Amino acid sequence: MSNVENVCPQVLRGVARELRRLAARPPAGVKLVLREDDLTDVVAHIDGPADTPYAGGVFRLRLVLGREFPAAPPRAYFLTRIFHPNVSPATGEVCVNTLKRDWRPELGLEHALLAVKCLLIAPNPESALNAEAAALLRDHYGAYFARAKLLADIHARPLHARPEAQEGPAESAEGGARSEEGPCAKRERRPPPAAASAPAPASASAPASASASASASAPAPAPAPRPAPSKDKDRRRILKRL
Numbered sequence: 001m002s003n004v005e006n007v008c009p010q011v012l013r014g015v016a017r018e019l020r021r022l023a024a025r026p027p028a029g030v031k032l033v034l035r036e037d038d039l040t041d042v043v044a045h046i047d048g049p050a051d052t053p054y055a056g057g058v059f060r061l062r063l064v065l066g067r068e069f070p071a072a073p074p075r076a077y078f079l080t081r082i083f084h085p086n087v088s089p090a091t092g093e094v095c096v097n098t099l100k101r102d103w104r105p106e107l108g109l110e111h112a113l114l115a116v117k118c119l120l121i122a123p124n125p126e127s128a129l130n131a132e133a134a135a136l137l138r139d140h141y142g143a144y145f146a147r148a149k150l151l152a153d154i155h156a157r158p159l160h161a162r163p164e165a166q167e168g169p170a171e172s173a174e175g176g177a178r179s180e181e182g183p184c185a186k187r188e189r190r191p192p193p194a195a196a197s198a199p200a201p202a203s204a205s206a207p208a209s210a211s212a213s214a215s216a217s218a219p220a221p222a223p224a225p226r227p228a229p230s231k232d233k234d235r236r237r238i239l240k241r242l
Helices: 009-024 108-121 131-139 141-155 169-180 205-217 231-241
Strands: 030-033 041-047 058-064 075-078
Touching: 009 030, 009 108, 030 108, 041 108, 058 108, 131 141
Parallel strands: none
Antiparallel strands: 030 041, 041 058, 058 075
16 A cells, blocks of 8 residues: 655655665665555565575565654565565565564665665564574474475576476477367368279180189190001902902
């Protein structure tokens, strides 16, 4: 909820000047997101510090300026989910001494942003809003580091490093193939293969005709030689002539 109407105009002018200065020359690892419509709701992107489980991540932070600002400190909330002893897992509220009892009006918004960034480097389990994270930090730092890094890898990845959702190359290629040959796609209809014709049954006359044709084509047998006339018959013929 905006507090613009509840904040003194002179204070708002000072906030506007500081925000323009921070946008032009931001602190290291901090990027301001300007909102001209509401100067009491400040959003910044904080890079995870090196050598911490938050390294490589980008965390969105919100500073809410109340009606008593700058006499009262701004309230800080992480908009990015984070596993940290001093950050409430339910609301993202940040608990840091600089924004509590150690606050002074002259510190300004830059100091508030740097205090939250330093909290990522040096968590304070004594003023915990996440009891589980505080217990792991005290007793099992390796487990705390792994858990915090896991959530940072999931929720605080930079926008340019996030996959474009959706389908992987293999799935998209398959989807393209399906779109080209979907259920409504026309396909060439091919006639079913002709059934092989069954062999005609052999007729009873086939052997006879075959034998007839074989006999017709076979050469005629040579005539048997006539037997030579016997000598007796020749003698009788000679006697008749005499």
